[in-house]
Amino acid sequence: MADLIINEDVTFQNGFKSRTFIQKVIFVKHVTNVRINASLQSPDREMAATYKRRFFVKKFRATIAILALAILLTASPAQAQTSDTAVHAILFYSPNCGHCHYVITETFPPLFEKYGDQLQIVGVDITQPDGQTLFLAALEKFGYEQGGVPFLVVGDVYLIGSVDIPEQFPILIETYLAQGGVDWPDIPGLRETLGIPATQSPQTGPEPAAATQTSSPPPAALPNLTLTDNATWREKFVRDPAGNSLAVLTLLFMLAAVFWSVVEFGKKKKLKSPIKWSWDIPILCLMGFGVAGYLAYVETAHVTAVCGPVGDCNTVQQSAYARLFGILPIGVLGVAGYIAIAAAWLTARLTKGQAASWAALALLAFSGFGTLFSIYLTFLEPFVIGATCAWCLTSAFLITVIMILSIRPAKFAMEKLKLRRARFQ
Incomplete structure (x- = not known):
């Protein structure tokens, strides 16, 4: 219980005058008792009664105003929006995707903590048959034949990569919440596959709010993603049989080239004529530099790679x-x-003596290491990742050819170094 005590001293002499002193005011949620101590001194009781009626009228109006303000605060638009609106999004991801892992573990948790039930995201694994079908349907919706992950769809907007999603998705959430929320994306087969009832876009009001609550999977529908894939190597291989078969052929070519290079370099047959350096090696290096440079751009800028008809470079x-x-x-x-x-x-072409010989051996060492590393990467594509990158296969082929062309110059340089060492012994 709280008291609102008002002490009034009113004097009517040669007109209407009054002085009001508020001695004590306690603000609480509900005022349960009001006591008024009024000391009226007036020769005219009728005027005093008139003043008293006016006072209670003003008090009544003030009470009504306070009640109206309380009702407005209780049913404010912000609270109505909190309970009735939500942003629904679909994230297409792959278990082997490092960028997907970053988005799911670093970008989404703060957003879930901030928006709670206002943000609903469902993850779709594109390595599964149903997920791949939905992903292709989403790409077709936006006019693409191929695309990479993470691929986030919210409303009629899509975001790709671990740069655009963290930067632009929070802005989209605020925009859609200000507009009353947004329903699940209109992707063919999405509702049937995920078991989402057909509903209208969430808006303020009792009926849409109830529909939103029944149709929105919780944020836990997003996977706790780890960089593992439990599929067998056979299951991974058949995800892209044409591209993976090409990767296997490239892998066999590289293994054969390494075997030939070891045998050729180990032969004791001496080379009688000096080696003339071919311009094929710098031309191949220039081509390889272009391929590797493009892949470096894709990896650092987190953009979608342009792939050919075979393989899945983005995966x-x-x-x-x-x-x-x-x-x-x-x-x-x-x-x-x-x-x-x-x-x-x-260096090997423009210099002479030991410098040229060591440069020729370095050329073989660099190209040989690149070939061995490419063998490792090429093996991962069909049997571990389950996808093949045509750009990667091109680079692997180029570095292997460079290694083959470096065998004879390196062998000749090795013989010259041995002869030089024998002379000084």
């Missing part, structure tokens, strides 16, 4: 194996490798 580039030790993009490593090979070729 490979967005996998956990697209970065060495999780830090250095493989494309950047390839650029550095081709620069090193070109520098070794240039």
Whole structure:
């Protein structure tokens, strides 16, 4: 209980005058008792009664105003929006996608904590048959034949990659909430596959709010993603049989080239004539530099790669194996490798003596290491990742050919170094 005490001293002399002193005011949610101590001194009781009626009328009006304000605060638009609106989004992801892992574990949790039930996201694994079908339907909706993940669809807007999603998705959430929320994306087969009832877009009001509550899966529908894939190597291979078969053929070519190079370099047959450096190596380096440079751009800028009719470059580039030790993009490593090979070729061609010989051996070492590393990466594509990158296969083929062309110059350089050592002994 709280008291509102008002002490009034009113004097009627030669007109109407009054003085009011509020001695004590206690603000609480409900005022349960009001006591009024009024001391009226007036020769005219009728005027005093008139004043008293006016006072109670003013008090009544003030009470009504306070009640109206309380009702407005209780049913404010912000609270109505909180309970009745939601933003619904679909995230297409792959278990092997490092960028997907970042978006799910780093970008989404703060948004769920901030918006609660106002944000509903369902993850769709594109490595599963139903998920792949939905993903292709989403790409077709936006006019694409191929695309990479993470691929987020909210309303009629799509975001790709671990750069655009963290930067633009929070802005979209605020925009859609201000407009009364947004329903699940209109992707063919989405509601049937995920078991989402057909509802209208969430808006303020009792009926749409009830529909939203029954049709919205909880945020827990988003997977607790880890960089693992429990599918067998056979199941992964059949995800892209044409591209993966091409990867296997490339892998066999590289293995055969390594075997031939070891046998050829180990032969004791001496080379009688000096080696003339071919311009094929710098031309191949230039081609490889372009391929590796493009892959480095895709990996660092987190953009969608342009792939040919065979393979799925984006799945490979967005996998956990697209970065060495999780830090250095493989494309950047390839650029550095081709620069090193070109520098070794240039040194071997323009210099003489030991410098030229060591440069020729360095050329073989660089290209040989690149070939072995490409064998490892090419093996991962069909049997571990389940997708093949045509750009990666092109780079693997180029570096292998460079290694083959480096065998004879390196062998000749090795013989010259042995002869030089024999002379000084």
